[in-house]
Amino acid sequence: MRCAIQTLVVLIFCAFLMAPLNSLTDELQNTVALKGATVLTAEGPSIPSGIILVKDGKIAAVGANVDIPQGVQIIDCSGKEIIPGMIDEHSHIGAYSDANEFSMPLGPENRAIDGLNFEVPHWYDAMKAGVITVITGPGSGERMGGQSVTIKTWGKDLKKRILKENREAKMAVNARDLSHIPNIRMKLIKAQEYREKWEKYEQGDKKGPAPDRDLALEALVPVLKGEEKLRVHIHFANDMMTFLKLKDEFGFDLTFIHSSEAYKVADEIAKRKVPVITLPLATRIAIDEHLLSGIKKLYDAGVKVALHTDHPVVHQKCLRLNAAMAIRYGVPEDAALQMVTINPAVSSKIADRVGSIAVGKDADLVVLNGTWYEPRTRVDLVFVDGILAYYRMKDDRGLAEVE
Amino acid sequence: MMPIPRKKTDHFRPVGVVLAAIICVAVLVLSLQFIQAQDRSIIAIKGGTVLTMAGDTIEDGTVVMWEGKIAAVGKQVSIPDGAKIIDASGKFVMPGIIDAMTYYGIRPFGLNDRDNPVTPENKVISAYYPFGKMMHGEKGIVKDNEILSGGVTTVYIAPGDQQVIGGQGAVVKTYGVDYQTFTLREPAAIDMCIGDPPKQPMGMGAKPPVTRMGIATLLRKTLLGAQQFDQKIKDFAQKSGDEKGKTAPPPRNLGMEAMVKLLNRDIPARIESDFVDDIRTAIRICDEFDIDLIIDSGLGAYKVKEVLAEKNIPVVLGTPTHPFVQGGEVSMTPDLYREMDDYNAAKLLKAGVKLALGSFGFGFGGFGYATQGRWLLIEAAYLTGYDVSDEDALKMITINAAQILGVENRVGSLEKGKDADVIILNGYPLDIKTWVDQVFIDGKSVYTREGGLK
Numbered sequence: 001m002r003c004a005i006q007t008l009v010v011l012i013f014c015a016f017l018m019a020p021l022n023s024l025t026d027e028l029q030n031t032v033a034l035k036g037a038t039v040l041t042a043e044g045p046s047i048p049s050g051i052i053l054v055k056d057g058k059i060a061a062v063g064a065n066v067d068i069p070q071g072v073q074i075i076d077c078s079g080k081e082i083i084p085g086m087i088d089e090h091s092h093i094g095a096y097s098d099a100n101e102f103s104m105p106l107g108p109e110n111r112a113i114d115g116l117n118f119e120v121p122h123w124y125d126a127m128k129a130g131v132i133t134v135i136t137g138p139g140s141g142e143r144m145g146g147q148s149v150t151i152k153t154w155g156k157d158l159k160k161r162i163l164k165e166n167r168e169a170k171m172a173v174n175a176r177d178l179s180h181i182p183n184i185r186m187k188l189i190k191a192q193e194y195r196e197k198w199e200k201y202e203q204g205d206k207k208g209p210a211p212d213r214d215l216a217l218e219a220l221v222p223v224l225k226g227e228e229k230l231r232v233h234i235h236f237a238n239d240m241m242t243f244l245k246l247k248d249e250f251g252f253d254l255t256f257i258h259s260s261e262a263y264k265v266a267d268e269i270a271k272r273k274v275p276v277i278t279l280p281l282a283t284r285i286a287i288d289e290h291l292l293s294g295i296k297k298l299y300d301a302g303v304k305v306a307l308h309t310d311h312p313v314v315h316q317k318c319l320r321l322n323a324a325m326a327i328r329y330g331v332p333e334d335a336a337l338q339m340v341t342i343n344p345a346v347s348s349k350i351a352d353r354v355g356s357i358a359v360g361k362d363a364d365l366v367v368l369n370g371t372w373y374e375p376r377t378r379v380d381l382v383f384v385d386g387i388l389a390y391y392r393m394k395d396d397r398g399l400a401e402v403e
Numbered sequence: 404m405m406p407i408p409r410k411k412t413d414h415f416r417p418v419g420v421v422l423a424a425i426i427c428v429a430v431l432v433l434s435l436q437f438i439q440a441q442d443r444s445i446i447a448i449k450g451g452t453v454l455t456m457a458g459d460t461i462e463d464g465t466v467v468m469w470e471g472k473i474a475a476v477g478k479q480v481s482i483p484d485g486a487k488i489i490d491a492s493g494k495f496v497m498p499g500i501i502d503a504m505t506y507y508g509i510r511p512f513g514l515n516d517r518d519n520p521v522t523p524e525n526k527v528i529s530a531y532y533p534f535g536k537m538m539h540g541e542k543g544i545v546k547d548n549e550i551l552s553g554g555v556t557t558v559y560i561a562p563g564d565q566q567v568i569g570g571q572g573a574v575v576k577t578y579g580v581d582y583q584t585f586t587l588r589e590p591a592a593i594d595m596c597i598g599d600p601p602k603q604p605m606g607m608g609a610k611p612p613v614t615r616m617g618i619a620t621l622l623r624k625t626l627l628g629a630q631q632f633d634q635k636i637k638d639f640a641q642k643s644g645d646e647k648g649k650t651a652p653p654p655r656n657l658g659m660e661a662m663v664k665l666l667n668r669d670i671p672a673r674i675e676s677d678f679v680d681d682i683r684t685a686i687r688i689c690d691e692f693d694i695d696l697i698i699d700s701g702l703g704a705y706k707v708k709e710v711l712a713e714k715n716i717p718v719v720l721g722t723p724t725h726p727f728v729q730g731g732e733v734s735m736t737p738d739l740y741r742e743m744d745d746y747n748a749a750k751l752l753k754a755g756v757k758l759a760l761g762s763f764g765f766g767f768g769g770f771g772y773a774t775q776g777r778w779l780l781i782e783a784a785y786l787t788g789y790d791v792s793d794e795d796a797l798k799m800i801t802i803n804a805a806q807i808l809g810v811e812n813r814v815g816s817l818e819k820g821k822d823a824d825v826i827i828l829n830g831y832p833l834d835i836k837t838w839v840d841q842v843f844i845d846g847k848s849v850y851t852r853e854g855g856l857k
Contacts, residue, residue: 096735121740289549312735315725321785324835374835375724375784399749399790 028388029073031055033066036078037367040334041357042341052082054363057386062357080380081372083337084357085132085364088319089277089344090231090257091311093122093136093153100141106187108169109215110146112137118158122316127154128390129317130366130379131309133163133345133354140172140233143183147219148231150348152364153316154382154389163350169223172233173243181242188250191220226253229348231277237261244272255347257308263294266301275304275347296330306344324373336373362386445469446846447482448827451491456498456802457816466496468823471845476817489841491827497797498817499556499824499842501804502776503719504699504761507550507558507577508532514563516570520601520612521625524658525570527562528589533580550577551850553777554826554839557587557805557814559719559761564596564675567612567621571661572673574808576824578844587810592673592697593665595622597681619684626692629662636663670809671695673719678742679703686710697807699761703742708754717757717807720748720799722782723789748799749790758795759804784833793833 032054039050053061092099098115101107137148150164173180194217201211222228230252234240247254259276278295298305307322323336345355353362363386370377382390446468453464467475506514508531516522557576562569571590579585597618603610612618635653664670674685677700689696701718751758762776783796805815813822823846830837842850
């Protein structure tokens with residue numbers, strides 16, 4: 001009898017200590033511990049029944065045995081899986097009606113941030129699907145579309161949401177149009193000359209009149225210096241070879257977007273360590289078997305692969321499904337997770353902030369109610385910078401009718 | 404109001420009797436050791452988990468296929484001697500998947516007659532190309548195995564949605580070259596669209612319709628024309644022999660003849676409409692003319708779920724992961740985006756609306772937008788995350804789709820007497836890693852996955 005009462009007391013105590021998922025409130029403490037879930041860190045082996053300690057918006061500790069300080073709010077996540085907030089390295093979220101300045105086929109000076117619509121519901125829908133960091137930018141209607149922005153899909157302060165206001169150049173190429181490559185090359189040569197002119201001026205202790213500023217060429221200088229990325233919308237293998245040659249000529253930091261036929265030149269890409277953002281694998285797009293199994297070939301060749309949705313071409317909520325399709329076509333589960341987390345983070349140079357569950361990184365966490373890649377699995381909780389941004393039991397009324 | 408008039412078919416019983424008789428004879432022949440029985444046309448799939456879609460799941464069940472039909476399904480089924488036995492232990496067996504809305508086999512630029520908003524006489528079956536790659540290298544649906552690799556054995560093919568009345572759709576199987584054998588129902592419906600796609604560009608000398616009002620008016624005019632055409636035919640038929648000789652019969656009109664089938668409720672109207680207001684218009688017009696209706700795509704259907712349930716109007720939903728609606732991307736159309744609800748299917752099912760899934764996919768074209776029916780199992784799996792039960796999700800792409808298309812006497816479930824359209828999967832159908840290992844259409848093995856079950 002005494003034993004039973006003791007057990008009861010312990011149970012009641014536990015119930016108070018461990019907030020079950022259906023009793024969470026909006027106002028979480030500054031420090032919380034997520035306990036009991038399988039933690040897929042995207043960096044090391046998964047931690048069964050792991051603990052993640054979140055403090056001041058950052059991950060303070062993660063592991064199987066983490067000392068939870070006295071009085072810290074514990075969220076019981078047993079039976080769940082936790083993955084890092086996903087990253088979509090190429091999309092046009094928020095830019096869908098203003099993505100292409102067709103009148104300027106070579107417009108590296110255009111900045112996506114100036115044309116983004118932050119009021120559309122897409123941002124929230126992406127966040128609640130677990131996609132927390134996105135690179136969104138100009139479309140591919142121009143040879144040089146402009147500069148993308150690296151931004152979180154949720155957050156109260158828009159300024160803080162921006163991780164990086166890229167100065168990268170977004171290009172699009174299709175060598176079936178013979179003018180594409182010479183146009184791009186000429187612009188890069190001009191940028192090179194522009195850079196030299198300014199360097200000469202600055203090295204000469206700024207004597208004489210300063211050279212005229214040019215926004216377009218100015219935008220390309222950090223790309224030539226290798227400080228900013230050059231992301232190129234590219235589909236065909238011959239175009240990729242051309243761009244690899246251009247990379248050798250100009251020395252820029254190159255990433256391929258879409259990269260449909262990258263698998264055909266996987267070894268060449270791997271040799272030059274060019275990251276590849278591959279085609280959306282979701283069910284929307286008619287991709288044949290070669291392209292779908294190409295992702296495994298790229299992985300096997302050692303290419304750093306990231307998956308993308310190209311939202312709104314494929315809805316950003318399908319990013320997880322893209323990873324699932326990669327798994328379906330033979331990519332190991334942990335590698336597929338890396339393709340939507342740490343790989344795009346490294347390629348976008350934001351891995352110090354996001355991309356994995358590691359101490360010191362932003363507490364962008366996605367708690368799922370089952371195996372993370374199964375289509376039926378739902379996102380239960382989303383933390384962005386340690387703040388509970390989405391809580392399915394409360395935010396998604398499902399079949400409950402709105403009165 | 405029944406959505407589809409179901410014609411009684413009485414060929415089950417004779418098939419069964421004939422089958423029993425032939426099996427008896429076969430057994431007799433065997434027992435006399437007269438000849439070695441080597442009838443390869445009998446195939447028995449043994450040991451798998453059988454999802455019949457017509458009742459309970461059968462663990463360790465057997466499906467016997469004979470002469471293109473299902474001869475037996477069950478746990479305790481005696482397998483005729485000489486049958487080819489396929490061991491499906493550890494695997495799942497279910498009826499072939501039905502894609503209830505596609506543009507398969509029709510070249511994209513052949514889908515719409517943009518100059519004429521109303522063409523009920525157009526038959527999609529005459530544009531359907533079932534022979535694999537075309538001379539230009541465009542992929543076909545059959546020989547390239549893409550559709551079969553997803554276990555899809557039956558599809559509805561429709562004209563495009565850029566016209567008010569596009570024409571007559573058909574239900575076909577995804578294997579074979581002979582229209583006589585692969586066509587299950589033709590015409591199966593008349594395809595229409597209410598929404599933005601059929602609108603003609605505005606400007607001087609614009610042709611109707613340029614608004615939704617115009618679309619509705621054209622629909623009404625055409626249906627009224629069909630009523631009058633029907634009346635003329637009936638009046639003429641009632642005339643006596645003498646009078647008939649004196650007056651000329653009403654001139655033939657293929658379009659009107661097709662529309663009369665709607666009025667007679669031999670076939671339903673399939674109206675693609677996404678905004679709930681367009682769905683309301685579709686219901687209004689079909690009520691006025693007392694015709695059967697199927698809503699296609701139906702992004703906002705949940706908002707009128709009670710009406711749809713009460714009137715027994717089924718809905719063929721687009722793919723839930725990324726609905727491709729009204730000729731465009733839903734994510735690029737802010738108004739439609741607002742109409743979208745992840746729980747559309749669950750809400751409709753709960754209200755009692757019959758649902759199917761349609762890929763709205765193209766069979767041709769390499770690079771570009773085309774949902775493919777081969778991912779329908781994944782789409783169904785996705786729905787189970789949004790309060791749709793596994794059973795309901797699978798029914799949406801099998802038996803319920805067959806019922807909505809009016810071909811449930813032939814396909815959609817594993818039942819004795821139905822066509823032997825059977826698929827074998829290497830795992831639970833709604834798991835991402837599961838592949839379709841083998842596909843049978845009319846009892847014939849038409850697809851085997853490389854590395855899969857042989």
